[in-house]
Amino acid sequence: MRTPLKLSAAAAATLLALTTLTACGGGSPAGADAKDGGIKIMVGGLDKVIYLPARLTQQLGYFKDEGLDVTLLTEPAGVQATTSLVSGDVQGVVGFYDHTLDLQAKGKQVESVVQLAHAPGEVEVVSRKAAGSLASPKDFKGQKLGVTGLGSSTDFLTKYLAVKNGVPTNSFTPVAVGAGQTFLSALQQGSIQGGMTTDPTVAQLVNKNLGKVLVDMRTPEGSRQALGGPYPSSSLYMNTDWVNSHKETVQKLTNAFVKTLKWMSTHTPEQIAAKMPADYAQGGEQLYAQAIKDTLPMFTKDGVMPADGPATVERVLKSFNPNLKNATVDLTKTYTTEFAKKAG
Numbered sequence: 001m002r003t004p005l006k007l008s009a010a011a012a013a014t015l016l017a018l019t020t021l022t023a024c025g026g027g028s029p030a031g032a033d034a035k036d037g038g039i040k041i042m043v044g045g046l047d048k049v050i051y052l053p054a055r056l057t058q059q060l061g062y063f064k065d066e067g068l069d070v071t072l073l074t075e076p077a078g079v080q081a082t083t084s085l086v087s088g089d090v091q092g093v094v095g096f097y098d099h100t101l102d103l104q105a106k107g108k109q110v111e112s113v114v115q116l117a118h119a120p121g122e123v124e125v126v127s128r129k130a131a132g133s134l135a136s137p138k139d140f141k142g143q144k145l146g147v148t149g150l151g152s153s154t155d156f157l158t159k160y161l162a163v164k165n166g167v168p169t170n171s172f173t174p175v176a177v178g179a180g181q182t183f184l185s186a187l188q189q190g191s192i193q194g195g196m197t198t199d200p201t202v203a204q205l206v207n208k209n210l211g212k213v214l215v216d217m218r219t220p221e222g223s224r225q226a227l228g229g230p231y232p233s234s235s236l237y238m239n240t241d242w243v244n245s246h247k248e249t250v251q252k253l254t255n256a257f258v259k260t261l262k263w264m265s266t267h268t269p270e271q272i273a274a275k276m277p278a279d280y281a282q283g284g285e286q287l288y289a290q291a292i293k294d295t296l297p298m299f300t301k302d303g304v305m306p307a308d309g310p311a312t313v314e315r316v317l318k319s320f321n322p323n324l325k326n327a328t329v330d331l332t333k334t335y336t337t338e339f340a341k342k343a344g
Contacts, residue, residue, distance in 0.1 A: 038069040039249065040090040041236070042081040045148070045179055046074040047280045049199040049295040050121035050234050052272070054094040057260040059275045065259075066252035076148060076178040085110065085239065092238040092253070096120075096153035097305075098313050100237055100334040105327040112235035112335040113243060113250055114257045115305040119223035119298040120233045122157055123202045124215035130193035131212060137161040141168075146177040146186055146195025153233065154196040159320040161215060161226065169320050180282070187211055199291035204283040219297040229312035232305055232335075233298070240333070247339075254339035258303040265301045269293035303340035310334060 043054045054072055057063055063070040073090065075081045081093045086108055093099075100110045126134045134143055140162045147154040159169045177186040179201050186192045187210055194214065197205075205211050216222045223231045236257060243250050264272060269292040273285060281288035300306075310331040317324045 038071055039092070039253070040071045040073060041092045041094060042073045042075055042084045042090040044074075044081040044093070044095040044152075045076055045198075046072060047200075048179060049291050050117065050298065051094050052276070052292070052295075053116050053234070053257060053260045053264065053299070055277070055280075056264070056272065056275060057256050059277075060260060060263060062256040062259050063253075066256045068249070068252055068256065070253075080149060082110075085237075091242060092236050094234065094236055096156075097232045097235045097237065097310075097335065098153055098156055098317060101310075101314060101317055101329050101331075102321065102323060104329055104334060105323045109240040109333060110237050111240050111243060111333065112232070112237045112305065113339050114236040114254050114303040115232050115300055115309075115335065115340065116236070116257065116261065116303065117234040117298045118230045118232050118300050118306045118309060119220045120153070120157060120217040120227075120231050121198055121295050121298040122154060122196050122217045122233075123198065123213055124158070124161060124194065124196050124217075125187075125202065125205055125211045126194040126214050127187045127190070127192070127211045128209065129190065134194050134214070136214060137165040137167065140165070141171045143193045144173045144175050144191065146183055146192040146197065147174045148179055148197070149176045150174060152176075156317060156321070157217070157227075158196050160316045163320045184208075184210060199295045200280070200283060200288055203287050203291035203294065207283060207287055218295050223298075227312060227316055229315075230306045230309045231312050231316065232309035235335075243336070251339050251342060254303060255343045258340060258343035261299060261301055261303055264296070264299060269296065272296075303343060304337050305335045305340075 043051050045051060046055055058072060081095045082099045084090045085093045097112045100112055103110045133139060145158055147158055155174050158174060162169055175192050177183050177192060179197055183197050183201050184205060215226050217226050220230055269289045272292050273289040314329055314331060
């Protein structure tokens with residue numbers, strides 16, 4: 001009886017291998033580049049409003065319309081998403097453009113192919129308890145300030161606000177607390193006095209009277225006031241080598257994202273909220289729609305990098321980042337407008 005069992009096991013193994021191959025590549029819709037199979041995109045927090053176009057594109061069916069088989073994955077912070085890209089676990093990241101500069105200084109060539117936003121969408125907040133002693137970034141000294149993760153864009157921007165206001169980066173403590181409920185809990189418990197976060201966390205914080213806004217960078221105007229210029233943030237960035245060898249697929253991805261940006265610009269926050277998964281509206285539908293409304297100004301309508309945006313990001317990063325301070329960065333290699341300008 002042993003021989004039939006061995007044959008059955010071998011047959012099962014073969015069948016499993018074939019099934020796996022089909023799931024990874026052969027199951028992609030017609031029109032997708034066959035050699036690509038499924039495309040994995042890591043998002044630095046799928047439920048964050050600053051990255052809303054990623055899930056919305058999927059919800060609207062625009063990836064499928066382009067013949068793409070896209071899987072969206074999530075990490076709580078952009079720096080962790082970047083690690084997934086560099087290690088080859090995913091083909092793209094929806095995260096902050098500033099990581100492309102940081103990576104170039106470390107010898108990794110990554111570029112933004114769709115620029116989703118021209119303002120950070122980030123907000124520096126302070127807890128109700130600490131509001132008396134923490135009234136502006138000038139008061140950061142000695143404080144524990146929440147960021148999504150160490151080395152994340154929230155960490156970068158917090159350090160810039162400190163340096164801009166004469167506060168050395170070693171005089172306060174950044175604390176990795178993620179976003180959403182973990183951020184709110186840290187603020188309530190006093191393990192942080194303030195911090196940088198995004199909607200819908202900001203909307204919930206204000207609604208529950210847990211704290212207030214110190215610096216609002218959800219609009220281009222707020223970005224200019226805080227950072228001295230437009231700060232391109234949320235983007236789809238990918239390894240340059242992969243982009244150059246998969247241009248047809250990258251164009252299709254760009255088409256889908258740009259179509260979403262245009263859709264967002266012609267629909268109300270309530271209509272946008274209605275398209276998103278119900279569990280994203282943890283503070284209730286009305287509060288979630290308000291969070292989208294407050295953040296909408298940060299998004300571009302065409303996916304094209306703003307002309308003076310990269311220089312602002314470089315100036316901000318060089319003000320505190322030791323990896324970039326004396327590094328020569330070729331900004332033209334950190335983004336491309338080739339695909340967005342072709343998108344219809």
